[in-house]
Amino acid sequence: MLMKVRDLDNFTFVLFGANSDLAARKLFPSIYRLASWNQLPGRYRVIGVSRSDFDHETFRAFVRRSIEADDPGVTIDPERFEAFSSSLFYVPVDLTRPEDYAALRDEIRRGVEEEASCRNLLFYLSTPPSLAAHIIGNLDSAGLGGRRPACEGWRKIVIEKPYGHDLESARELNRIVGEVFHEEQIYRIDHYLGKEPVQNILVFRFSNGMFEPLWNRHYIDNVSITIAEDFGIRERGAFYEEVGLLRDIVQNHALQLLASVAMEPPVDLSADAVRDEKEKVFRSLRPLAGEAARQNVVLGQYEGYRREKNVSPESLVETFAAVRFYIDNWRWKGVPFFLKAGKNLSRRVTEIVITFKCPPQNFFGPPDSCSYTANQIVIQIQPGETISIRFGTKRPGEELVTDPVFMTFDYNASFGMEKMSPYQRLLVDAMAGDQMHFIRQDSVESSWAFVDGIRKAFAGSLPDPYAIHSEGPVSVARLIGG
Template identity: 45%
Template sequence: MDPHVFVIFGASGDLTRRKLIPAIFQLYKNNSLPKDFALLGVSRTEFTDEAFREAVTTDNKHLKKKEGEEEQLKEFAKSLFYQPIDTNDPEDYAKVKDRLHEMDDKYNTRGNYIFYLSTPPSLYETIPEYLHRHDLNAKNGGWKRLVIEKPFGYDGKSARELNQILLQYFEEDQIYRIDHYLGKETVQNLLVTRFANGIFEPLWNRNYIQHVQITSAESIGVENRGGYYDESGALRDMVQNHLLQIVAHIGMEPPNTADAKAIRNEKLKLFQSIRLISEEEVPDYVVRGQYIAAEMDGKEVKGYREEKGVPEDSRTETYVGIKFFIDNWRWAGVPFYLRTGKRLPTKVTEVVVTFKSPPHRLFFNVNEIQSTPNQLVIRIQPQEGLALHFGMKVPGAGFHVKTVDMDFHYSDLTDAYVPEAYERLILDCMKGDPTLYAMGDSVEAAWKFIDPIINAWKNNPDITVHGYPSGTWGPAAAEDLIEGEEGWRNPCEEISNSQENCEL
């Protein structure tokens, strides 16, 4: 790996303490950082180098230190530096440039810089422009990379404008749009499950698959983020980025090679194949809801409109369920279902692939034990792993069929180290591997699917916002989206539990 300086704009903020410094310290402990490496924090707060080091290491409650790691932490902290600036003042970026040149001399980092924007989205246009004014984006004399956090725009129009502005100052291969969901091992494993196994790939199409469900549930409410969340909602916060990325991994065609360009191009083609839902069709294909006050885990919890910062008449969705289709040869006619929400019974993200039943129900009779169709459950979090549900004969007389489970848990690989999402993604950026980062074209294509839904909710006040009691699986209307008899699979704590009503 090339020597470089890792520059964090917004270094005094929460994300730096919670995710970035812990991830980089873990890379340091695993000897994954280059020998010549330094980190420069940049923000408005008036820290000295020592004060910054103390704030993000010694006093950082999110940095979990094991016994005996104190010396390692002290050594790691020596490579951390800080430069206070006014991020809205272009002249202040000269201070950043001077510090970087000092580090090049001291650490032999050769002009290689990663600029990580851990800032409000309002600065995504400002910082790249001011870096450009001081030639800090130039490839000559070392490589430069720009990392930005979601949201990548607020709608399709703002996403296109953001991409156009970024491309004025950085080339596409320099821009890394980070989505921490893509750093999860189980999301990456979707590709391996599909393309490395002869028992799955031949069945992964419209001839054998009845439908696909993707559920991402959270048991918490909006906490203290009511004001922010009300400007976003579940559709923008979860579906446009995280869940559509999972759809891409499930639905994309096999890439010619496993390199970044081939994989990202196939994902782009998948996004372009999703059938758009017109504004008039939104009530038939999309259900939105808000959680209301109820008892949850033995405690009374507030409804969404009672949360701090949320207007009393808010129509922002805390739950969204969507039915859609992918118009290509592989998936023609196969419905895909997405749902995500807050104040659902448990925190879980999983993909359920339901296979078609055999054409002749040979063993069906009135005494048959109820069995579900064959399903492959891919659990992304928690209890990461896979479960396969299929029918077996119940011992005894007659052909009574019961659904049984065969499962695998990542925790069974006890000798394998599984990196955290940010750790994996930051390491990939340091290596110059953009496979798990979003391309600008893909972001815009995803917004094309989301925009008509947002516009329908905005332009048609008659579209219902369904209330659902906290602790339930969302509005009853969402059940009507599902075709067939099975309905949604409501995940249990145990991945292999196929019972509809289980203890969470």
């Protein structure tokens, strides 16, 4: 049973893109469960905004269908949903038309005691990136922005990835949103940062004295990060043709995992102290551009991708990336970090593997056998949520032969409690004003600068083909041995 997370202010949640796939699959089920678990304040409102021709009742029916589809085996309690649905409202808006936002402002004001007061507003942009600038500018014109509000209370805005499509567009979006909201009001969301095992990396590293002294170039041989899926792009052909895997996975999820593993201890647990250390990692990444990118990066495309729906038969879009990173700072100089991410690979897994150096002399096997029993820490994020430590032990028998074994901690087995999903956790953080697990402006721009160098180096190149449900292109082997 969950405990009440925090005492939250009463607020109005304004969801742009209320008819989107993300809203239906993640946001509405998350908000409903938070309400069911008494994780929301006593008085809250949810206002859906999109171009769909809904009224309040049809919108409530749409939300109910979304919740039922999220967990088909669970029957919604009629009384509980009735209480929840009484807080749901809808306003049809053409998001590009400034004049339509007057109706939204009027609906917001209906929910408060004094018409001149809008109270606390949390805006969420579940929309294509191309609409973000329109929405932000129109909020400002309607007096709903953060810098010149026509209403009382706080203002916050949550913006979904991709945050721009390259460094130039990210800078422009940062400029536009910065004219309407202060940085402390902006929540750039990456749902990976809401995952329990990802948040635990900070605790695992800095609360255990047995690991921190070893967490450096003197003891660690290499670090690998895998973000693999055993399915293809499904119905996202148009999206993937525009984005590709570097933008979809590497620029955000992968680099955020890298920063969590590699960052220095923060001076405290304030949001900016933690994000300062992550930004230092991004600034320390050895740039990958031109020939350096071609030596340290392999891009791939699974066989049959070009026959997927809404995909060009001549597409050069990558569905796989393997990258060898180097972090040029005191702690990590010379330690390779390997990333493998892709679609239609042999298994679905997201994990981080820290491999330690071998002992100076191996008494228990051939000199080259240490890689078989090298100590490792394996942090699995999905499908399981575990931390395993690998070490060598004697195989039973008369000979001194070493085998690797694992000690494993499992979240579910150890705690056995109902956990929040990443979106539930990050929504509560945004409501409470905690930005630690959201991405700051400088880190967005640093990560785009790094990824843009790779993209430019491979522009116009055909990605290496790989078989479906394989380990990726055979050319990846050169990164490990290089």
